Amino acid sequence: xxxxxxxxxxxxxxxxLPGIAASLPAMAxxxxxxxxxxxxxxxxxxxxxSKNELMGVRAPYVYxxxxxxxxxxxxxxxxxxxxxxxxxxxxxASSSSSGSGSSTDTSSSASGGGGPSRSAFxxxxxxxxxxxxxxxxxxSSSSGSGSTSDVTDNRVAVDAKGTYYFDRAAVGLGFAxxxxxxxxxxxxxxxxxxxxxxxxxTYSFGVGFTHDAITSNADPLLDETRSTxxxxxxxxxxxxxxxxxxxxxTLSYGSGFFDDIYRSGDVRPxxxxxxxxxxxxxxxxxxxDAAVHVDYRLFLDDWGLxxxxxxxxxxxxxxxxxxxxxxxxYHSQDKVRFYDSAAAPTTGSGSxxxxxxxxxxxxxxxxxxxxxxFEDGWTLELHAEYYExxxxxxxxxxxxxxxxxxxxxxxIMGVRKSF
Amino acid sequence: xxxxxxxxxxxxGCDCEVQVYAADPAVxxxxxxxxxxxxxxxxxxxxxxxxxxxxxxxxAAAGRTACPLDDETxxxxxxxxxxxxxxxxxxxxxxxxxxxxxDFRGGIVPSREQVAEVRALVGWDKVRWQxxxxxxxxxxxxxxxxxxxxxxxxxxxxxxxLAAGAAVCLIxxxxxVRTTGPHPDGRPWRVGIxxxxxxxxxxxxxxxxxxxxxxxxxxxxxxxxxxxxxxxxLDARTGWPVAAPPSVTVIAPVCLVAGSLTTLAMLAGPxxxxxxxxxxxxxxxxxxxxxxxxxxxxxxxx
Numbered sequence: 001x002x003x004x005x006x007x008x009x010x011x012x013x014x015x016x017l018p019g020i021a022a023s024l025p026a027m028a029x030x031x032x033x034x035x036x037x038x039x040x041x042x043x044x045x046x047x048x049x050s051k052n053e054l055m056g057v058r059a060p061y062v063y064x065x066x067x068x069x070x071x072x073x074x075x076x077x078x079x080x081x082x083x084x085x086x087x088x089x090x091x092x093a094s095s096s097s098s099g100s101g102s103s104t105d106t107s108s109s110a111s112g113g114g115g116p117s118r119s120a121f122x123x124x125x126x127x128x129x130x131x132x133x134x135x136x137x138x139x140s141s142s143s144g145s146g147s148t149s150d151v152t153d154n155r156v157a158v159d160a161k162g163t164y165y166f167d168r169a170a171v172g173l174g175f176a177x178x179x180x181x182x183x184x185x186x187x188x189x190x191x192x193x194x195x196x197x198x199x200x201x202t203y204s205f206g207v208g209f210t211h212d213a214i215t216s217n218a219d220p221l222l223d224e225t226r227s228t229x230x231x232x233x234x235x236x237x238x239x240x241x242x243x244x245x246x247x248x249x250t251l252s253y254g255s256g257f258f259d260d261i262y263r264s265g266d267v268r269p270x271x272x273x274x275x276x277x278x279x280x281x282x283x284x285x286x287x288x289d290a291a292v293h294v295d296y297r298l299f300l301d302d303w304g305l306x307x308x309x310x311x312x313x314x315x316x317x318x319x320x321x322x323x324x325x326x327x328x329x330y331h332s333q334d335k336v337r338f339y340d341s342a343a344a345p346t347t348g349s350g351s352x353x354x355x356x357x358x359x360x361x362x363x364x365x366x367x368x369x370x371x372x373x374f375e376d377g378w379t380l381e382l383h384a385e386y387y388e389x390x391x392x393x394x395x396x397x398x399x400x401x402x403x404x405x406x407x408x409x410x411x412i413m414g415v416r417k418s419f
Numbered sequence: 420x421x422x423x424x425x426x427x428x429x430x431x432g433c434d435c436e437v438q439v440y441a442a443d444p445a446v447x448x449x450x451x452x453x454x455x456x457x458x459x460x461x462x463x464x465x466x467x468x469x470x471x472x473x474x475x476x477x478x479a480a481a482g483r484t485a486c487p488l489d490d491e492t493x494x495x496x497x498x499x500x501x502x503x504x505x506x507x508x509x510x511x512x513x514x515x516x517x518x519x520x521x522d523f524r525g526g527i528v529p530s531r532e533q534v535a536e537v538r539a540l541v542g543w544d545k546v547r548w549q550x551x552x553x554x555x556x557x558x559x560x561x562x563x564x565x566x567x568x569x570x571x572x573x574x575x576x577x578x579x580x581l582a583a584g585a586a587v588c589l590i591x592x593x594x595x596v597r598t599t600g601p602h603p604d605g606r607p608w609r610v611g612i613x614x615x616x617x618x619x620x621x622x623x624x625x626x627x628x629x630x631x632x633x634x635x636x637x638x639x640x641x642x643x644x645x646x647x648x649x650x651x652x653l654d655a656r657t658g659w660p661v662a663a664p665p666s667v668t669v670i671a672p673v674c675l676v677a678g679s680l681t682t683l684a685m686l687a688g689p690x691x692x693x694x695x696x697x698x699x700x701x702x703x704x705x706x707x708x709x710x711x712x713x714x715x716x717x718x719x720x721x
Contacts, residue, residue, distance in 0.1 A: 006505050006683070007676070007698045013501035014675045017494040017571065 005320050012289060016242065033073050036066040039416025041381070043081075047408035054406075058082050068162075076160040083153045155180040161189075168195040182261075184213045191232075204248065206232040216261045226256030242284040250276045266353050268338070274301035290316040293327075305358065307333035308395065321373035329365040332395035341402035359400035362393025367410075377418040385410040421603055423589075426451045431462045431569050433593025437576070439585045440603055446584040453583035454576040454590055461572035465495070465564045467515065474562060482558030488551045495564055495571060496553065502567070502679050503543045509686040510679075511655030513555070515563025516540045520658065523640040523651055538658035570633055570678030573597040590674075596632040597674040609720065613638075614709045615665035622666070622709035624720040631674030635681035636666040636705075652685040661688040666705035668715065669695070 045057040059081030067073050161174035174189040191206035208230040216222040234248030251274070258268040281294045293313040300306050313327035336358045338351035367385030374380070389406040391399030423438040424447040437454045441447035466472045477486045488496060499512040520529040520537045540560045547554040555562060573590045577597045580588040589598040589608055601607050607626040614622035615638045625632065637650035649660045663685040671677035680698055684691040695702040695713065703715035711719055 005697075006694070007671070007680070007700055009501055009505055010498075010676045010679055011672065013498045014574075014673055017491070017498060017675070 008289075012284075033065045033067050033075075035377075035418040036064070037416055037418045038062070038064040039379075039414060041412055041414035044411045045408065047387075047406055049404050049406055055083065071165050073163045073165065074161070075163075077158070079155070079157040081155045081157075083155065153180050153182075168197065169193060182215045182217050186211050200238040202236040204232065204234040204236070206230075208232075212256070214257055214261070219261065222261060224257035226254060226258065228252055228254035244282040246278075246280045248276075248278045250278070260353065260355060263353065263355060266355070267351050268353060269303060269351055272301055272303060274299065276300075288316065290314060299333075301336075303358075304337035305333060305335065307331065323371040325369040325371075327367055327369070329367075331363040331365075332393070333360060334394075334398070335360040335400055339400065341400055341404075356389070356400075356404050356406065359391070359403045360394055361389055361391045361399050361403055362395060363387060363389040364393065379416050379418075381412070381414040381416070383410070383412040383414075423587075423602075424448065424451055426455065428455055428458075430455075430458045431572065431592055433569075435593065436589075436591040437580065438589040438591075439580060440587040441585050450580045450583040450585035450588065454580040454585075454588065457576040457579035458572050458590075458592065461568055461575060464492075465568040467561070467563060467565065474564060477553060478555070478561045481555035481560045485547065485549075485552045485554035488553055490551075492564075493551045493553075495567060496548070496562075497550065498675070498679075499564065499567060500543065500548070502683065506683050506686055508543070508656050509654045509661075510566065510683060511541060511543050512562055512564065512566075513543055513546060513560055514541050514653060514655035515561045515565065516559065517653050517655075517658050521649075521651075521653065523642055526642050526644075528642055528644050528649060534658040541655050541658065566682060567675060567679060569593070570595045570631070570675045573674040574631065594634045595674050595678055596627070598627060598629055598631075601628040612666065612668055612703065612705070615705050616707055616709070620709070622705050623668075623703060623711055623716075625668070625670075625703065625715055626718065626720065627670055630670060630672045631677040632668065632670045633674055633678035633681050634666060634668040635678070635685050637663045637685070638665065650685075652682070654686060661686055663688055664691045664704050665707050666703075667691060667695070668703040668705075669698070670701040670715070 039062070041061045041063075043057065043059040043061065045055075045059075047054050047056075059079060061077060061079040061081075063075070063077035065073065065075035155178060157176070157178040159174065159176035161172055163170050163172040170193045172189075172191045174187075174191075176185075176187040176189075178185040187208060187210040189206060189208035191204065193202055193204045195202045210228045210230070212226045212228075214222070214224045214226065230250060230252040232248055232250045234246060236244065236246040238244050252272075254272045254274075255270065258270065258272060260266040260268075276297060276299045278295070278297045281292075283292045283294075284290075285292060291314075293311070293315055295309075295311040295313075297309040298307070299309075309329065309331045311327060311329040313325055316324045318324060336353065339353055339355070339358045339360075341354055341356075341359060365385055365387040367383065369381070369383040371382075372380045387406075387408040387410070391401070391403040391405070393399070421440060423440045424444065425436065425438045427434065427436050429435065435455075435458060437451050439447045439451045439454070441450055463469060464473050467474050467478070469475060473489070473492055477488070480486050496512065499510075502510045503512065516537050517534070520533045522529075540557055545556055545560070546562075547556060553562070569592050573592045573595045574597050576590045576592075577588055577599050580590070581599055585599075587598070587600045587603065589596065591610075594613075596608075596610055598608050607628040610625050610627060610632055611621040612623040612625060612634055613636070614620040615636050618638070635652070637648060637652065640651040642649040650663050652661055652663045653659065654661050667681045667684045669677045669680040669684070671680060677700075680695070680700065680702075684694050684702070687694040692704060692712070695704070701715050701718075702713045703719075704712045706712070
């Protein structure tokens with residue numbers, strides 16, 4: 001009999017019974033990590049348009065989390081990435097900031113729900129894999145058709161977070177810093193989680209502030225800043241022994257410089273108010289010892305952008321130490337008011353962008369993540385995802401004319417060890 | 420230091436106990452009463468001695484018709500099927516009929532023929548189980564949830580107690596223990612484990628902060644004949660007792676799981692220790708002299 005399989009089989013059968021799960025003692029979610037965990041990941045990202053390769057990101061990333069004592073947990077990460085592209089890359093992957101709260105942040109637990117703070121890795125993922133679909137809070141220019149000079153850039157990002165755990169509550173304080181040649185970002189966050197006495201419901205609150213300083217490799221005189229405030233409220237509710245739902249609302253307000261400095265004629269408003277509503281549903285299926293994950297996210301901002309993102313995933317443990325998670329994500333958005341796919345501003349005044357990520361389109365991203373546990377606390381993770389953006393895939397067929405298609409892949413390989 | 424309200428009562432064929440901490444004494448009384456009522460409800464529903472129980476209705480239909488089961492009964496059956504699978508058939512919800520051959524009270528060891536005769540009515544693989552419909556195909560077959568109902572009741576009584584306003588409670592149904600958390604000052608509960616050969620002596624004293632604790636022993640009902648101990652743990656595949664360890668204790672998140680693991684360990688006989696190690700939960704084995712073995716032995720307070 002394989003290790004712990006017996007106990008897991010019995011426990012999941014027991015939890016399917018009425019009256020059993022409701023009596024469980026306080027769950028581990030309100031406790032510091034039990035062990036020291038260190039890990040590293042390697043991310044490869046490459047995207048293409050119809051003509052050629054546009055941007056590649058290659059990022060090694062290390063992270064750790066550790067219990068300091070029975071009440072305090074700390075975590076931190078360090079990331080260096082090299083971005084290479086046929087177009088000037090500037091702030092692409094940076095912006096650990098503003099409104100791009102990722103819709104597919106599968107690393108955060110469905111029950112916890114962190115505040116606005118985001119690890120360097122998550123911000124990288126949202127930049128590399130998702131921000132290109134979106135609302136793109138940042139100015140970035142990953143897939144433009146502007147200049148064609150080869151550009152490489154390096155980014156260094158660090159973040160740290162401390163959490164103090166009470167019996168039914170946890171308070172976290174986080175800080176993140178990111179720097180590249182033409183961009184510097186600092187962010188702080190405070191979040192609070194409170195569970196009800198029966199542990200069936202958790203409330204989450206968070207506030208965050210990000211300050212970005214933007215310069216340009218092409219224009220030595222450019223010296224701009226941007227400040228973004230973010231607030232989050234969420235509820236996680238256990239519906240039954242097999243169902244759990246989480247819903248968060250995030251509001252953000254940014255003020256300052258939003259233009260994409262490497263995109264000619266790009267002028268954006270100096271303020272942005274945005275809201276995102278994310279709902280996650282988890283349904284455990286005892287017959288397969290698996291879980292269905294359904295996520296939906298609505299994003300709206302006062303630039304006129306509205307976006308829907310839905311993700312369906314099947315989380316399947318196999319035997320004792322394999323987990324396989326195939327997923328499919330669909331995204332559809334309506335453009336900002338000032339988007340025009342023409343290569344230069346057609347209207348004489350006001351805001352203008354031809355950034356395809358602010359246009360109207362649909363996108364599909366199928367992928368699979370695999371995790372394998374080994375003896376002695378080692379775990380290997382693999383994640384492969386393909387992404388394709390297409391104006392014709394817009395939900396109601398109203399994609400922007402002339403919007404450039406894009407395909408991309410993301411591979412992540414990681415190992416971690418718990419002590 | 421606050422003192423819990425403690426009530427003792429008899430149910431499910433054993434001595435029962437509930438201890439409750441609550442904001443005020445009236446709430447504690449209500450919560451303790453709710454726990455007791457829940458134990459009696461489960462007992463009435465799953466007793467094989469009561470002609471009006473759900474179980475009696477199912478068994479009366481054996482060989483005739485399928486019975487639709489309610490959610491709770493179906494859930495317990497599904498749990499029992501998991502135990503059957505995990506024990507390769509040694510644990511079996513239909514093994515209750517073996518009692519017809521094994522009279523532990525009378526102290527008579529049955530003949531091979533007698534055992535084989537009732538053994539023909541045992542076997543989950545014979546049962547047609549299409550949830551929620553259950554059909555016992557042979558007249559005389561019986562469904563018996565006795566191997567899991569008491570542990571289950573300890574868990575649901577704890578749920579009922581919390582729902583009635585208890586802050587923390589401990590339920591003890593004849594050694595099947597469930598607690599929802601430590602004493603308000605943070606101390607864990609202490610549970611004594613009986614010596615397997617000297618009923619008045621305690622062989623170990625364990626601590627549990629939250630979760631379920633269950634003990635299974637070969638001493639509960641046994642026939643000793645010609646120096647051979649025939650314990651009440653019968654292997655459903657043979658109909659005969661197993662050479663079980665004298666006493667097994669397991670701590671698990673809920674009492675139901677703790678109880679099944681002790682039963683499965685008993686059924687594993689000489690390989691009990693390997694099974695417990697594989698289960699990965701805290702356990703304690705006692706031998707005939709009361710000597711302790713297992714991860715909990717190191718935490719013993721005696």
